[in-house]
Amino acid sequence: MNWFESLDTALFHFINGKLANPFFDWLMPILSGTGSAMAAFVIALLILAITALSRGGARARICVLLLLIVVAVGDPLVVGTIKRAVARPRPFVVVPDARLFGEAGKGYVAPLPDGSLPASANRRSMPSAHSANWFAAAMVMLVFYRRSARYMFPFAAAVAFSRVYNGVHYPGDVLAGAILGAGYAVGILVIAQSIWNVAGKRLFPAWQARLPNLLNPQPDPTSELGNRNSETEWLRLGYLLIVVALIARWIYIRSGIVGLTEDEAYQWLWSKHLALAYVSKPPGIAYIQWAGTAICGDNNLGVRFFSPVFAAILSGLVLRFLSPHIGARRAVLLLIITFATPLLVVGSILMTIDPPLVLCWMWAVIIGWRAVQPGGKTRDWIWLGVATGLGFLCKQSALFIPVCLGIYLALQASARVHLRKPGPWLALGILGLSSVPVAIWNWQHHWATLHHLAGNAGLDKTWHPTLLNFGEFFGAEFGLLNPIFCIGMWWACFGFWKNRKAKPLQLFLFCMGGPVFFGYWLYALHSRVLPNWIAPAVPPLFCLMALYWSERRVNLKPWITAGLALGLMVSAFMYDSGLLGKIVAKLPGDKDPTHLHFLRGGREAARLVESERAKFDPNAFIIADHYGRTGIFTFYSPTARAAAQTDTPLVYCLDADVPSNQIHFWEQYDYRAHRRGQNAIFVMRLDPYKLEPDWILKWLRHEEIQFAEIPPPRPVPGRIANEFASVTNLGVFEVKLKDGRVFQRLQIFGCYHLK
Numbered sequence: 001m002n003w004f005e006s007l008d009t010a011l012f013h014f015i016n017g018k019l020a021n022p023f024f025d026w027l028m029p030i031l032s033g034t035g036s037a038m039a040a041f042v043i044a045l046l047i048l049a050i051t052a053l054s055r056g057g058a059r060a061r062i063c064v065l066l067l068l069i070v071v072a073v074g075d076p077l078v079v080g081t082i083k084r085a086v087a088r089p090r091p092f093v094v095v096p097d098a099r100l101f102g103e104a105g106k107g108y109v110a111p112l113p114d115g116s117l118p119a120s121a122n123r124r125s126m127p128s129a130h131s132a133n134w135f136a137a138a139m140v141m142l143v144f145y146r147r148s149a150r151y152m153f154p155f156a157a158a159v160a161f162s163r164v165y166n167g168v169h170y171p172g173d174v175l176a177g178a179i180l181g182a183g184y185a186v187g188i189l190v191i192a193q194s195i196w197n198v199a200g201k202r203l204f205p206a207w208q209a210r211l212p213n214l215l216n217p218q219p220d221p222t223s224e225l226g227n228r229n230s231e232t233e234w235l236r237l238g239y240l241l242i243v244v245a246l247i248a249r250w251i252y253i254r255s256g257i258v259g260l261t262e263d264e265a266y267q268w269l270w271s272k273h274l275a276l277a278y279v280s281k282p283p284g285i286a287y288i289q290w291a292g293t294a295i296c297g298d299n300n301l302g303v304r305f306f307s308p309v310f311a312a313i314l315s316g317l318v319l320r321f322l323s324p325h326i327g328a329r330r331a332v333l334l335l336i337i338t339f340a341t342p343l344l345v346v347g348s349i350l351m352t353i354d355p356p357l358v359l360c361w362m363w364a365v366i367i368g369w370r371a372v373q374p375g376g377k378t379r380d381w382i383w384l385g386v387a388t389g390l391g392f393l394c395k396q397s398a399l400f401i402p403v404c405l406g407i408y409l410a411l412q413a414s415a416r417v418h419l420r421k422p423g424p425w426l427a428l429g430i431l432g433l434s435s436v437p438v439a440i441w442n443w444q445h446h447w448a449t450l451h452h453l454a455g456n457a458g459l460d461k462t463w464h465p466t467l468l469n470f471g472e473f474f475g476a477e478f479g480l481l482n483p484i485f486c487i488g489m490w491w492a493c494f495g496f497w498k499n500r501k502a503k504p505l506q507l508f509l510f511c512m513g514g515p516v517f518f519g520y521w522l523y524a525l526h527s528r529v530l531p532n533w534i535a536p537a538v539p540p541l542f543c544l545m546a547l548y549w550s551e552r553r554v555n556l557k558p559w560i561t562a563g564l565a566l567g568l569m570v571s572a573f574m575y576d577s578g579l580l581g582k583i584v585a586k587l588p589g590d591k592d593p594t595h596l597h598f599l600r601g602g603r604e605a606a607r608l609v610e611s612e613r614a615k616f617d618p619n620a621f622i623i624a625d626h627y628g629r630t631g632i633f634t635f636y637s638p639t640a641r642a643a644a645q646t647d648t649p650l651v652y653c654l655d656a657d658v659p660s661n662q663i664h665f666w667e668q669y670d671y672r673a674h675r676r677g678q679n680a681i682f683v684m685r686l687d688p689y690k691l692e693p694d695w696i697l698k699w700l701r702h703e704e705i706q707f708a709e710i711p712p713p714r715p716v717p718g719r720i721a722n723e724f725a726s727v728t729n730l731g732v733f734e735v736k737l738k739d740g741r742v743f744q745r746l747q748i749f750g751c752y753h754l755k
Helices: 002-018 022-031 036-055 058-086 129-144 146-165 171-203 205-210 227-255 262-271 284-296 300-304 306-326 328-339 342-347 354-371 378-392 396-411 413-420 422-434 436-444 448-456 468-480 483-495 497-502 504-511 514-523 531-550 557-575 578-583 593-598 602-616 627-635 638-643 695-700 718-723
Strands: 621-624 651-653 680-685 707-709 724-736 742-754
Touching: 002 146, 002 171, 022 146, 058 129, 058 171, 129 146, 129 171, 146 171, 171 205, 171 227, 205 227, 227 300, 227 306, 227 328, 262 284, 262 300, 262 593, 262 627, 284 300, 284 306, 284 354, 300 306, 306 328, 306 342, 306 354, 306 531, 328 342, 328 531, 328 557, 342 354, 342 468, 342 531, 342 557, 354 378, 354 396, 354 504, 354 531, 378 396, 378 422, 396 413, 396 422, 396 504, 396 514, 396 531, 413 422, 422 436, 436 448, 468 483, 468 514, 468 531, 483 497, 483 531, 483 557, 497 504, 504 514, 504 531, 514 531, 593 627, 593 742, 602 627, 602 638, 602 680, 602 724, 602 742, 621 627, 627 638, 627 651, 627 680, 680 724, 718 724, 718 742
Parallel strands: 621 651, 621 680
Antiparallel strands: 680 742, 724 742
């Protein structure tokens, strides 16, 4: 292959060097889609996709759908796999006189003095993903719109040429990408048609008969089998989407793109110490994580295994519940809306106390609606009690369920007849039984949970009226619920009220969500309210929104399409914040949302801490400044993870006089009792760097961002200084990802001889 490499290098020199001119120096980075050019291009594509989905016919919609599938499947599975296997360095890494333009490849390192490449060097040059994606898109467009070949293939070729001119690919890379892209596009289209021929006839016979050829869609109205069959097929489509989303979320979690949050790692520690309750939460989350790790092991998938499961069950319940009221098609649309709602997207991935609570809450809503009907049976109330009790065992907020139900009974006179029956009281009794384990644990531990909850709610502080928290809550929910859908939900909450007596289901849904949502919003006038606290109110209020707007004679298609486009794009960035770097520019590590709670950087931080421990004293133990970091350092360090299964853990939490976390109650985590005379390292997380005031403008212009201020090292806490014979500052350490961004800052102290 030496002749090929020689020819490839010679062609690279000719295009990258000999053809250089000022006009190409300006144009080629734009064609490569770097920085603001890529952002503008993505926005233009988004507008075209919205137009095609909202105003186009079957051909346009199927074309857009298959385009998304081809790119989503081909790029990571075909191009990504070959890139990793070939591991060919990019030309600007190994060719000394290569000219590099734009943001493409920025941040990759040069060869070492001996000519070898460091581990962080980009070895992913063959094939070109840009070339593959554009030729794949051109091939799909050719199948649906033959005239598109006049501009799609020349544009794809221009993009491929720009990659060589910009110095980030060899000609052979873009040629291979073009052939691969066109090839797998055809292959995926053929597979899609084959699946439609077989599965379509079984699952969607009416649709398949009306539209037999996906690649040349010409609907035959004479093949329509009626509304009843159509409703059934929409339901089947909804269930299929739920299953696909479940599997996709498992695959995403397994990929490890983002790590565990501090709360997840902390609650993973709980699963190693099962109890009747914990200082801040009931026992449900610990047993859920115990079951997940028993199935998949102590890894990301094990900890988060049940979060996609709960999301899938929740989606199925809502789909089944709403279909008779608004039709299966609109119910499936609401399902898709949940995929474009950031708060619900987060809840389908992270395994915190909210996913099981939200599932139990919506289960209680559905069972509760059945129970309050004139024909409601005692068994419905019993199941309502079970749902509420299980919700309480996950989070204390489930106690709001009977409060919300009581508000509905107060407003709906016809439902109050059930208060003279045993059903509601049996439900309350079951809820009371569910609280027994939590009550026993608190009785044994001086009612620690009550003190903790009072502190979280700000009840232990003097109230100083302010609109700051109120506005913060509004802004957070406006973004997390998707601005368009959030406005639609609020509008529905107020719009239905005038006819509430004639709309008992809408009133019931409002009562099961509105008091929580608006109650917390008002409470923000007193104390800070975290955005996730309203999570259980979202599904019933979204159901209310779907019911309300299904009765309005308003063309909502453009708004819904825009909301879906916006929400799906934001959700994609949430799944992988690195996508933003490919479209605009990489955010500074401290400004990347995934740096919060160690979503990214936790694994690297644990390795750094373990390395510094080995340098300081291989036999030393570790003290973290926060219970969340105790969980992170334990989970991502194999040595610490193994020690956590024993009575002698390796990572501890800074001791305190007041029990502020669960670790305080575990006897084996009392390092003063078990580690006397030993050395330790104390790890403290530092504040982020302070950037220049105009860093956003510089980021958008792709200019270098400077630090306005570097926070100085902090002194060792007095408690640590008093607990050891002597303490030395080992330094401030930056936790960097492979792309060079600083995601966390740690200060580590060496502590000698625990007193």
